[in-house]
Amino acid sequence: MHKFALFHLCERPKILIDHIPGKQSRRLLDLQQEIEGSIVSYPRNIPIAIKRAKGAIIEDVDGNCFIDFFAGAGVLNLGHSNxxxxxxxxxxxxxxxxxxxxxxxxxxxxxxxxxxxxxxxxxxxxxxxxxxxxxxxxxxxxxxxxxxxxxxxxxxxxxxxxxxxxxxxxxxxxxxxxxxxxxxxxxxxxxxxxxxxxxxxxxxxxxxxxxxxxxxxxxxxxxxxxxxxxxxxxxxxxxxxxxxxxxxxxxxxxxxxxxxxxxxxxxxxxxxxxxxxxxxxxxxxxxxxxxxxxxxxxxxxxxxxxxxxxxxxxxxxxxxxxxxxxxxxxxxxxxxxxxxxxxxxxxxYNLAEHTLEMSDYLFAGLRTLQQEFPVIGEVRGQGLMIGLEFVKDRISREPDPQGVKEFRNHCLQRGLIFEVGGHYNNVVRLVPPLIITPAIIDAALEIMGASLAEMKHSTSTTTIHA
Structure with missing residues (x-):
């Protein structure tokens, strides 16, 4: 067992329903929209209501568990509820x-x-x-x-x-x-x-x-x-x-x-x-x-x-x-x-060294995905502050904000949360808690790979039908 494993609620996502948000999350999201000011932003793109969180795992009010590669906008460096x-x-x-x-x-x-x-x-x-x-x-x-x-x-x-x-x-x-x-x-x-x-x-x-x-x-x-x-x-x-x-x-x-x-x-x-x-x-x-x-x-x-x-x-x-x-x-x-x-x-826990080790591990996985999926134009960053820039093709480097939007939703449905940024809103921003483990990274990479594959298949099918 990894030294940080016990600091997390679990090390894999758990999605219990066919589509996010679930019934209880929707109830609270609707109530929020009614009584809270319209400047609320994050739930518009990550539509969940949170019950509890530990380490790099968030559990919503419907019992679904998500891997958190957002970390409260880079705040939760030592994870939730350490x-x-x-x-x-x-x-x-x-x-x-x-x-x-x-x-x-x-x-x-x-x-x-x-x-x-x-x-x-x-x-x-x-x-x-x-x-x-x-x-x-x-x-x-x-x-x-x-x-x-x-x-x-x-x-x-x-x-x-x-x-x-x-x-x-x-x-x-x-x-x-x-x-x-x-x-x-x-x-x-x-x-x-x-x-x-x-x-x-x-x-x-x-x-x-x-x-x-x-x-x-x-x-x-x-x-x-x-x-x-x-x-x-x-x-x-x-x-x-x-x-x-x-x-x-x-x-x-x-x-x-x-x-x-x-x-x-x-x-x-x-x-x-x-x-x-x-x-x-x-x-x-x-x-x-x-x-x-x-x-x-x-x-x-x-x-x-x-x-x-x-x-x-x-x-x-x-x-x-x-x-x-x-x-x-x-x-x-x-x-x-x-x-x-x-x-x-x-x-x-020598957090600096662990961060660099997990960075190398995550970068390696992301660059493997980059080789397979041309929509990823660049993988960049340092430590556990990593960006994936999505483009429509690697020659023109035309930004693909819609692709990022679809990718985020596919990942959310499978149990992975992250934020989007960049000059053209076409960059996947990965800022997970620094106490993540190889098992959590493997699960996140699995979700990203499956999401990219589904998007690629959907594009191919649309092209054939057209």
């Missing part, structure tokens, strides 16, 4: 829950663990501030600190980037669909191309590209006629999430930091989704030598879904005083206890 992390929570709940920013052993321990997991050469160079319960709070704080430190207002962000839904975070998010009906947001945000090699805007190939996207950024910073004032900061995800689980070309992050620092511009790495061991390192930038000025963290930091967010920043950019950034729930003691438990769990 009892070892919850033991820290249960102890803390009996002692103290809300303490604003007063010092507690619990909070200071969490800060020390964050710093202790940075590269050894950098640990003494950074400080930590908890700023609120969500990733958007961390982004707001990071931008505020950068502006205060530099005295400048402009910020450079990236196409495909997602940073949150609050005013500044949304202004930094490139998906214009999120801005419908909003006439204005925070000003002085400028976007440049992310190193999305599969769809390079400069029409280059990875083996011959001299990082033209970085040269474009250099022009923006150095050409007085670029139209972009000298920025306070550049913000980007070391691995893009909502943009399609895109990993930059090797050396890009290091070159970007060097370029930014040459022009006295601060660099913010948004590690809200790709952090907390999802990439196989505590933070994704740690796979290379880039050292940002500010790092935003949230999501997986709460271990099993407890809301906590913070920024890790270089001591030499400390620029704000007492009360310059506040928030009632910045450092909830229960969430911080969960973070302490999550770090201890990660160290106890």
């Amino acid at each position: 009892e070892e992390v919850l033991s820290y929570v249960e102890t803390q709940q009996k002692e103290l829950i809300h303490a604003l920013d007063f010092p507690t052993e619990n909070k200071l321990s969490a800060i020390q663990k964050v710093l202790a997991h940075l590269p050894e050469a950098l640990r003494d160079q950074y400080k930590v501030s908890f700023v609120g319960p969500t990733g958007s709070d961390a982004v707001e704080a990071a931008i505020k600190l950068a502006k205060i430190k530099t005295g400048r207002d402009t910020v450079i962000a990236f196409t495909g980037g997602y940073h949150g839904m609050s005013a500044t975070a949304l202004a930094l998010t490139s998906d214009v669909g999120f801005r419908q009906g909003i006439s204005s947001l925070v000003s002085n945000i400028h976007f440049v191309p992310y190193p999305y090699c599969y769809r390079c805007v400069f029409k280059k190939q990875p083996d011959s590209c001299a990082m033209d996207c970085l040269e474009y950024l250099k022009m923006v910073l150095e050409d007085g006629h670029s139209g972009v004032p000298k920025p306070a900061a550049i913000i980007l995800e070391p691995i893009q999430g909502e943009g399609g689980n895109i990993k930059p070309k090797a050396g890009y992050l290091e070159a970007l930091v060097r370029l930014a620092h040459k022009h006295e511009v601060l660099v913010i790495f948004d590690e809200i989704q790709c952090g907390f061991f999802r990439s196989g390192e505590f933070l994704a930038f740690m796979h290379g030598d880039a050292a940002p000025d500010i790092i935003t963290v949230s999501k997986g930091l709460g271990g099993v879904g407890f809301p906590v967010a913070g920024i890790i920043y270089r001591r030499d950019i400390e620029a704000w005083g007492p009360g310059a950034h506040i928030g009632t729930f910045r450092g909830n003691q229960v969430s911080l206890a969960a973070a302490n438990g999550a770090f201890d769990f990660a160290d106890k």
Whole structure:
């Protein structure tokens, strides 16, 4: 038995009915539609009502069990209801829950663990501030600190980037669909191309590209006629999430930091989704030598879904005083206890190494599927943050969002849940709990293979009939 097997409800899906959603799920979905606001989104594409979950398995109210390769939008890095992390929570709940920013052993321990997991050469160079319960709070704080430190207002962000839904975070998010009906947001945000090699805007190939996207950024910073004032900061995800689980070309992050620092511009790495061991390192930038000025963290930091967010920043950019950034729930003691438990769990079970092992195993299976099914144009990512880009054919690389939509539904009916993203909503985004086992991966690959085969057969039959 695998060391993580007991942390899951089971290791295979269990579908008891002919079609999802079942009767009880439909009842609750209908009630939700009637009484809850229309901004509800996930159940529209994953129509289930959840009863309980453990590890990487979700059970709906009809008794069906699904493999969860969504992990609460990359939050549940240690799985649903991990009892070892919850033991820290249960102890803390009996002692103290809300303490604003007063010092507690619990909070200071969490800060020390964050710093202790940075590269050894950098640990003494950074400080930590908890700023609120969500990733958007961390982004707001990071931008505020950068502006205060530099005295400048402009910020450079990236196409495909997602940073949150609050005013500044949304202004930094490139998906214009999120801005419908909003006439204005925070000003002085400028976007440049992310190193999305599969769809390079400069029409280059990875083996011959001299990082033209970085040269474009250099022009923006150095050409007085670029139209972009000298920025306070550049913000980007070391691995893009909502943009399609895109990993930059090797050396890009290091070159970007060097370029930014040459022009006295601060660099913010948004590690809200790709952090907390999802990439196989505590933070994704740690796979290379880039050292940002500010790092935003949230999501997986709460271990099993407890809301906590913070920024890790270089001591030499400390620029704000007492009360310059506040928030009632910045450092909830229960969430911080969960973070302490999550770090201890990660160290106890060598989570980073396990993530890389499961990554290699899952990548191998996905590339086998790619060889068999041409609809998969690219398999990419790092650690357990993987994207499958669906295309209508591999020559034109025309996006196939409808194919992804059909694929997701086929997988759901068989017992596998995941989210979709990408510039054209044509990317299958796989972000499972990091404690998945080979048996769970095998079951997920089996579902994906069967779903792709059914889609291929359906297309062939339609073509023949036509």
